[in-house]
Amino acid sequence: MPLSRALAVLCGVLLCASGLFAVSGDFCDSSLCQNGGTCLISQDNDVYCLCPEGFTGLVCSETEKGPCSPNPCYNDGKCQVTENTQRGDIFTQYICQCSLGYSGTHCEISTSSPKATYPGQAIAEVLKKKLSGASFPPVNETIYYNLEGDYLSTTAVPIPVPNPGLSNSLASSCTSTLGMEGGAIANSQISASSVYVGFLGVQRWGPELARLHSSGLVNAWTASDYDSKPWIQVNLLRKMRVSGVITQGASRAGRAEYLKTFKVAYSLDGLKFKFIQNASGSGDKVFWGNMDNNGLKVNMFSPSLEAQYIRLYPVSCYRACTLRFELLGCELNGCSEPLGLKNNSIPDSHMTASSTYKTWNLRAFGWYPHYGRLDMQGKINAWTAQSNSNKEWLQVDLCTQRHVTGIITQGARDFGQVQYVASYKVAHSNDGVEWTIYKEQGTDKVFLGNSDNNSHKKNIFETPIVARYVRVLPVSWHKRITLRLELLGC
Ligand SMILES: *[C@@H]1O[C@H](CO)[C@@H](O)[C@H](O)[C@H]1NC(C)=O
Ligand SMILES: *[C@@H]1O[C@H](CO)[C@@H](O)[C@H](O)[C@H]1NC(C)=O
Ligand SMILES: *[C@@H]1O[C@H](CO)[C@@H](O)[C@H](O)[C@H]1NC(C)=O
Numbered sequence: 389m390p391l392s393r394a395l396a397v398l399c400g401v402l403l404c405a406s407g408l409f410a411v412s413g414d415f416c417d418s419s420l421c422q423n424g425g426t427c428l429i430s431q432d433n434d435v436y437c438l439c440p441e442g443f444t445g446l447v448c449s450e451t452e453k454g455p456c457s458p459n460p461c462y463n464d465g466k467c468q469v470t471e472n473t474q475r476g477d478i479f480t481q482y483i484c485q486c487s488l489g490y491s492g493t494h495c496e497i498s499t500s501s502p503k504a505t506y507p508g509q510a511i512a513e514v515l516k517k518k519l520s521g522a523s524f525p526p527v528n529e530t531i532y533y534n535l536e537g538d539y540l541s542t543t544a545v546p547i548p549v550p551n552p553g554l555s556n557s558l559a560s561s562c563t564s565t566l567g568m569e570g571g572a573i574a575n576s577q578i579s580a581s582s583v584y585v586g587f588l589g590v591q592r593w594g595p596e597l598a599r600l601h602s603s604g605l606v607n608a609w610t611a612s613d614y615d616s617k618p619w620i621q622v623n624l625l626r627k628m629r630v631s632g633v634i635t636q637g638a639s640r641a642g643r644a645e646y647l648k649t650f651k652v653a654y655s656l657d658g659l660k661f662k663f664i665q666n667a668s669g670s671g672d673k674v675f676w677g678n679m680d681n682n683g684l685k686v687n688m689f690s691p692s693l694e695a696q697y698i699r700l701y702p703v704s705c706y707r708a709c710t711l712r713f714e715l716l717g718c719e720l721n722g723c724s725e726p727l728g729l730k731n732n733s734i735p736d737s738h739m740t741a742s743s744t745y746k747t748w749n750l751r752a753f754g755w756y757p758h759y760g761r762l763d764m765q766g767k768i769n770a771w772t773a774q775s776n777s778n779k780e781w782l783q784v785d786l787c788t789q790r791h792v793t794g795i796i797t798q799g800a801r802d803f804g805q806v807q808y809v810a811s812y813k814v815a816h817s818n819d820g821v822e823w824t825i826y827k828e829q830g831t832d833k834v835f836l837g838n839s840d841n842n843s844h845k846k847n848i849f850e851t852p853i854v855a856r857y858v859r860v861l862p863v864s865w866h867k868r869i870t871l872r873l874e875l876l877g878c
């Protein structure tokens with residue numbers, strides 16, 4: 389293909405110009421790839437782009453047929469794919485950019501009266517003026533954000549909420565944390581109706597920050613003031629059982645903001661959502677939320693939900709709809725339990741590798757395969773391959789044939805140097821001799837791996853692997869091939 393040759397030539401120039409890129413399996417200049425694709429150099433110095441989900445083609449320039457075709461937006465609304473939320477044949481996330489005079493998710497509402505662009509605008513603008521004073525004068529009013537449509541100026545009345553015992557709830561099964569806090573839920577799986585951007589556009593309180601216990605100055609999701617029906621959504625990538633939610637507020641400019649009450653909606657396709665109903669079944673259930681910026685509130689769903697998409701809809705908020713949260717649940721078929729790398733139930737001897745990197749060549753400082761367990765701690769806390777080559781692999785012997793439905797990878801740090809596997813393939817075997825590389829749509833599947841020293845990156849096998857031995861085959865990496873790993877299945 390002429391395009392790939394052009395790329396190769398271009399990269400050849402880069403290689404000549406700079407020895408920096410000369411390591412195979414390493415990164416090249418990602419500006420060669422469009423739409424956020426990652427440029428990789430393969431073993432034989434070929435260049436290719438690892439495209440984010442939703443994009444395809446040699447340089448990630450082609451959009452995969454997604455939620456926007458056919459156009460779901462009415463009245464000439466422009467459909468825009470929001471982020472990497474495609475999985476298999478399931479497409480979901482898009483936004484309709486409405487032409488003038490229309491609004492609504494699908495631009496179905498005609499807003500012929502231009503004076504009130506959103507409910508409660510007048511009050512909101514007065515408050516905004518007050519709040520935008522440079523010195524932030526203490527303001528006793530709080531914005532009570534009422535999703536039925538109105539901003540009301542009121543004083544905060546903390547709602548006394550009996551907290552259902554976390555320990556009791558968690559004693560039952562199906563209450564694993566689904567990965568908001570741990571990172572197994574990727575940023576691209578989290579989306580929201582709107583985002584608050586503060587301090588002259590510098591602080592973006594985006595949905596990807598809505599992770600329980602997230603820290604920093606900007607550490608939560610906040611809905612835009614102009615959003616009269618905000619929501620935040622998690623795409624779990626496949627149907628799961630969701631048994632509850634833990635919510636937490638946050639502080640902005642030193643003052644608490646949180647959801648006082650909220651509703652929960654769920655969906656299988658990301659398009660049709662249902663709200664959890666109240667006890668009498670005659671209306672949406674309203675859950676009690678938080679009372680301060682940091683406390684945790686647990687709400688369990690009874691019965692639990694079977695859904696791929698979960699949305700939290702704030703109903704009333706203290707100062708602003710600001711949220712950090714975690715979802716609780718499990719796989720539907722109960723087949724995505726950790727298979728025992730993190731908790732050591734798979735013994736050290738069952739973890740092997742093509743080679744082991746030893747710091748200063750000392751045996752005592754070997755980054756052995758059995759260190760390659762998720763969340764391993766210590767100075768040496770991961771497996772590192774001796775060489776930077778895609779001949780390297782890390783192998784797990786599961787003792788017996790198991791269903792393997794997913795994999796979580798993690799990088800590590802060696803004396804401050806961040807190291808990780810950025811993409812990889814997976815092979816499996818029943819005898820440890822004959823290996824089959826996991827394929828999707830007939831080609832070897834390259835999984836997107838890590839991009840830092842600590843986050844969990846979870847990938848799911850569309851077709852579960854049934855095997856005794858599983859190998860991770862690094863395709864690209866940063867600095868050295870370094871892995872911490874968990875396999876999921878049953
Ligand atoms: C603001 O709140 C403080 C503490 O609740 C109270 O003492 C004060 O009187 C209030 N100020 C106004 C202007 O309402
Ligand atoms: C359920 O919601 C409906 C509609 O809001 C309300 O009339 C009804 O009282 C609620 N029932 C319970 C048990 O909360
Ligand atoms: C480790 O995890 C496996 C699978 O979830 C479980 O069966 C086993 O009991 C756990 N072992 C320990 C020691 O916690």
Ligand SMILES: *[C@@H]1O[C@H](CO)[C@@H](O)[C@H](O)[C@H]1NC(C)=O
Pocket residue numbers: 801804806840841842843
């Ligand atoms: C490695 O990960 C930790 C934990 O997320 C983070 O605090 C640290 O900054 C990271 N180190 C580097 C060098 O990126």
